[in-house]
Amino acid sequence: MIDLFTVAKFTATEMFKKKSFQITLIILLLIVIIGFNIPNIMNFINKDSSNNNDNENNKNIVLVIDHENIYQDHLNYLNDMDLMVSFKVSENLKTNEELNELILKNEIKAAIRITEEDENINLEYITESIGLTGNILVDSTTFSELYKVVKLKELGLKEEDIFMINTPLSFEITELTSGESGGILAVAMFICVILFFAIYYCAYQVSSSITVEKTSKIMDTLITSTSPKSIVVGKTLGIGFVGLVEIIILILTGYISYKLFFPAGLLENNINITNITSIFFLIAIIYFLLGYTFYAFIYALTGSLVSKPEDVQQSGGLVAFVVLIGFYLSYFSMINPANSLNKLATFLPISSPFSVPARYITGAISLSELILSIIILILSIGLIAHVAIKIYSSAILNYGTKFSFKTMIEMFKQDNN
Amino acid sequence: MLLKFENVSKTYSNKKVVDNISFKLDKPSIFGFLGTNGAGKTTSIRMLLGIIKKDSGEITLDNKPINRRNINFGYMPEERGLYPKITIYNQLMYFSRLKGIHKKDADKEIKYWLNKLNMDEYINIDAEKLSKGNQQKIQFILAVMNNPDLIVLDEPFSGLDPVNTEVLKNVILDLVKKGKYIIMSSHQMMQIEEFCSDILILDKGKCVLQGNLNEIKNNYEIHKVEIITEENIEKHLNKLKLTNYTNVNNNYFINIKSKEEGMNLFDILIKNKVEILKFELKKPNLHDIFIERVGK
Incomplete structure (x- = not known):
């Protein structure tokens, strides 16, 4: 022993x-x-990046050009959607050259031109480069959702009804076993x-x-x-x-x-x-x-x-x-x-x-x-x-x-x- | 103390590695345990020390079965080994504690033995940094530091330089004087002859010769003559038809059939006025006996 x-x-x-x-x-x-x-560490990085984001946000401006007024002044709602992007609606018709200049001067990050052709809505995303990752600031989903609101309003629905339709469903899981x-x-x-x-x-x-x-x-x-x-x-x-x-x-x-x-x-x-x-x-x-x-x-x-x-x-x-x-x-x-x-x-x-x-x-x-x-x-x-x-x-x-x-x-x- | 090994056998995988061997140690001395590689020496030693169990026979100490508890033994195995990355002091202390020596006494013993073998300076050195000879001396200390009654030394001198061999020889002789029983296994026959009073030779697990070394040698007749001269004597040897000899720088070892044949050669050399520096009639030494017994 x-x-x-x-x-x-x-x-x-x-x-x-x-x-x-x-x-x-x-x-x-x-x-x-x-x-x-x-x-x-994450907080520290996030703080740092949120400071950077403030500066970045100024530059994350997406110019929206809707000269046919397809969205009937509803484009202003885009900025209420909390999309980490600032939307600016262009009042003047911009040529591709003008847009190019704004992007190169870093005054805007990208532009979206909205047009209608044969009752189809076309969205053209204009940016300097989407890089290897294909990164874009905003996709068509946002504009599709907003377009539905425009159309529902045209059909005579009130804002409360439209809000109710768009309310997300509640989904809960119940486990029977321990x-x-x-x-x-x-x-x-x-x-x-x-x-x-x-x-x-x-x-x-x-x-x-x-x-x-x-x-x-x-x-x-x-x-x-x-x-x-x-x-x-x-x-x-x-x-x-x-x-x-x-x-x-x-x-x-x-x-x-x-x-x-x-x-x-x-x-x-x-x-x-x-x-x-x-x-x-x-x-x-x-x-x-x-x-x-x-x-x-x-x-x-x-x-x-x-x-x-x-x-x-x-x-x-x-x-x-x-x-x-x-x-x-x-x-x-x-x-x-x-x-x-x-x-x-x-x-x-x-x-x-x-x-x-x-x-x-x-x-x-x-x-x-x-x-x-x-x-x-x-x-x-x-x-x-x-x-x-x-x-x-x-x-x-x-x-x-x-x-x-x-x-x-x-x-x-x-x-x- | 009477240590007896009686009719002990051991078989591994249907091969009898130790076959019915017997010997006894009844007085403090050095017992020579000889044999070729694989003859069964290590297995016999392991059975004696209780590392492995025998298949048959008796190993007794004062007529009681031997076990680790009734004998204080020390063992220097043929497989040399130390913990490479542990200091000499720490490993000696570890083994002392395992052998039941109190920490204070162990400390004294360690310092005593390191001093006796001129190793004091290595006390806090990792074993891997020691030369092979010095590691061997540490192994020897491990075998003797618990003041054992029975000491088993397996090839204690292999790898030692002449100075350290002499140091170790004196220590071993001292141990015998102090009443220790030593079993020594070696392939160096000169050392066995120098140290051992009794021997046992094993061959393929069987005892081929055992007894008092002097008595064994006395039973052999003169079989060789050694002559050192300053001239070549080969013509005289050829005349006498003594053709079985070696000659290195006029140092001759000549095989003879009898003492008379040797004396006849001596007479002829004297008659022919050969200047003889050495003439010795030789009985077989242990090396010759060993070769004769197991070298066939």
């Missing part, structure tokens, strides 16, 4: 000292701080992704750490100093502790950044955050630890099979494939909370660490499902740990052997320590 904590302490201490760990943590902290400052949609679903998916990366990154470190020991030929010395069980469990504990500290630092930084920088009420007004409670954080941490432990033991097993550093990716590939299946199952089933795949993702140990905390936040998981999921995950960890330690004990002192499922089964059956 003392050995186990010695291995854990040594592993954790050396991880904390690693430059790669320190740099990664600093980058993550910066991302969190910047993330909570995005609304402020679960929230919209913003909270996005948060749940975000949590699923974060847990995936956190668990995958930390568990992979176990494989990496074991491979470093094996490839640096220290295993004989290590294995005669302590038991394989102490090495595997100690490493898992040590790296898990580092991961947990990293996550707590990130959560605290996130919380402080939220309080300090995030505009008050912005989150609450857009997302139902009633489920983002301390219990949620507890569940997230429990699932992080259990999910990490589950995958860490699998990675310990594959790490012990590797003899050369260049084989780490190959041996970890199969585990990465399993992790990805678990992640995608959680992620895509979450898109539709009513989907029965959600239940599968909740109970399967390869996916529950990503799925359950995210489903909890949407309120789509019952207490019994939560407890059953934790029990299944703990039992799976026990099973995987047993297999991993047995195979590790046999594989760790083998160098150069190509491992197959058959040799792994033989190793599992061997009676070592």
